[in-house]
Amino acid sequence: MGINSTPIEENYQKFSMIGDSSFIAYAGDRAFCEMLSRDIQSIVESKSYNIAIQVLEQTFKKVGLGERSVLMGIGGLNSSGKIEFYTINSKNCAIQKYYPENDTVSYAFLNNTKLGHEDFQNKLVELLRETGYQAPSQTIQAQRLLNNYIAELDNSVNKSTFRFVVKVKE
Numbered sequence: 115m116g117i118n119s120t121p122i123e124e125n126y127q128k129f130s131m132i133g134d135s136s137f138i139a140y141a142g143d144r145a146f147c148e149m150l151s152r153d154i155q156s157i158v159e160s161k162s163y164n165i166a167i168q169v170l171e172q173t174f175k176k177v178g179l180g181e182r183s184v185l186m187g188i189g190g191l192n193s194s195g196k197i198e199f200y201t202i203n204s205k206n207c208a209i210q211k212y213y214p215e216n217d218t219v220s221y222a223f224l225n226n227t228k229l230g231h232e233d234f235q236n237k238l239v240e241l242l243r244e245t246g247y248q249a250p251s252q253t254i255q256a257q258r259l260l261n262n263y264i265a266e267l268d269n270s271v272n273k274s275t276f277r278f279v280v281k282v283k284e
Contacts, residue, residue, distance in 0.1 A: 128272070129187075132158045135280050136190030141224040141270075142183040142204070150186065161193050167200040167209055174204045185224040190280050197280060219247065225264075237263060250279060 129139035140147035189199020214220035246252040
C-alpha cells in the first residue's frame, strides 16, 4: 500500500531476493517496508534470519507505528542448508518461526485484509486439492490462484505475482 492506503502499481514486487537462497517479503506501509528491507539486507545476506527478525521487533517497539501496519517475512536457506523463515506483524510484534522438514508443507500469510488466517488457510487447502501439491509447480499454481482470489477481495493485493523458489541442496 502507498500513502493513505492507496493501491500501488499492479506490478510492484513486494519482496527482495537476497542472493539465490534468501528473501525479504512484506505487506503494509510501502516506504517503511522498503527502508526496513534495506536496513536488514546485510543481516539476511549473512543468513542470520533470527537476528534480522529481532532487529525488526526492536524497531517496531521503538518506533511505534500507530495505525500503520507492517508485516514482514524473512528467511531462506540457513547456514546448515535447511529452510528457515520468520514472520513479524508490527501491530503486536508477533513473531512466527518456520522450519519445514522433509516433505512437510510450511507457509505463512502476510495479510492486512479483512479475511483472517483461517479463511486463507481453508482456501489454500481447497486450491491444493485442485492443483495437487506433490510437485513444486503444483504448489506454485495454488499460490497464484490464492493470490488472484485475495486480489479480487482486496485492492491492495497485486494480481501480478513473481516467482522465487528456494531449493534445498541435497
